[in-house]
Amino acid sequence: MIRLYHVAQARSFRVLWFLNEAGLPHEVRQMSFFDKSLRAPEFLALSPAGRIPAVEIDGQVMFESGAILEYLAETRAPVLGRAPGHADRAAWLEWLHFGETIGQHLANLTQQHIVLREDWMRSPTVMRLEVKRLEKCLIAVAEARRGDYILGDFSAADIALGYGFLIGQRFVRPDHPAVAAYWQALSARPAFQAALAADGPAQIYTQDFYEAPADG
Numbered sequence: 001m002i003r004l005y006h007v008a009q010a011r012s013f014r015v016l017w018f019l020n021e022a023g024l025p026h027e028v029r030q031m032s033f034f035d036k037s038l039r040a041p042e043f044l045a046l047s048p049a050g051r052i053p054a055v056e057i058d059g060q061v062m063f064e065s066g067a068i069l070e071y072l073a074e075t076r077a078p079v080l081g082r083a084p085g086h087a088d089r090a091a092w093l094e095w096l097h098f099g100e101t102i103g104q105h106l107a108n109l110t111q112q113h114i115v116l117r118e119d120w121m122r123s124p125t126v127m128r129l130e131v132k133r134l135e136k137c138l139i140a141v142a143e144a145r146r147g148d149y150i151l152g153d154f155s156a157a158d159i160a161l162g163y164g165f166l167i168g169q170r171f172v173r174p175d176h177p178a179v180a181a182y183w184q185a186l187s188a189r190p191a192f193q194a195a196l197a198a199d200g201p202a203q204i205y206t207q208d209f210y211e212a213p214a215d216g
């Protein structure tokens with residue numbers, strides 16, 4: 001039995017998308033950022049810093065979305081992984097974990113625009129810088145693709161990266177054909193659509209777009 005502890009729009013979306021791609025039966029436990037449940041001892045026993053996602057996979061408890069994708073690919077869905085010895089093993093690991101390089105920019109922008117509630121707490125300089133750094137990552141990924149996806153055939157690396165494209169468009173929309181083409185390929189996948197339908201009501205991003213303050 002696979003149980004996913006999930007918050008709508010959070011990095012647990014990666015695991016939700018993976019489970020749908022792999023057709024793995026699962027239960028989604030919808031959690032909240034607002035009711036202190038992520039700081040409850042029962043949840044901290046699963047994820048010691050109270051972070052989302054956490055999963056239980058036939059009794060194996062895990063946190064860290066990239067590690068969960070790797071483990072699920074290795075144990076349940078090899079087609080979404082690139083096993084040791086595969087020619088694309090190193091590239092698969094690089095891109096899978098590059099998802100969290102993008103994730104850092106998303107987290108910084110989310111903190112600046114949403115978590116910090118008063119204007120005086122925010123830094124327009126950080127907001128603009130993070131937009132530029134996020135944009136550079138999205139373009140780098142999109143240009144590195146071999147065909148539709150990052151390694152040619154779809155894999156868990158596209159899921160880890162794809163979350164960055166899903167949330168990244170709340171902060172930056174590069175006018176770049178490769179970015180548009182990658183997003184088109186990712187968002188057309190039935191499993192992506194199924195995961196979106198199961199995501200739950202918005203908990204983090206309530207605006208379509210969060211504009212960085214103009215320079216000067």
Ligand SMILES: N[C@@H](CCC(=O)N[C@@H](CS)C(=O)NCC(=O)O)C(=O)O
Pocket residue numbers: 009010011012050051052053063064065066100103
């Ligand atoms: N690198 C971790 C990041 C986990 C993380 O920070 N998740 C956020 C949601 S996207 C969270 O739980 N935030 C709540 C908090 O910081 O207390 C992963 O990919 O699983």
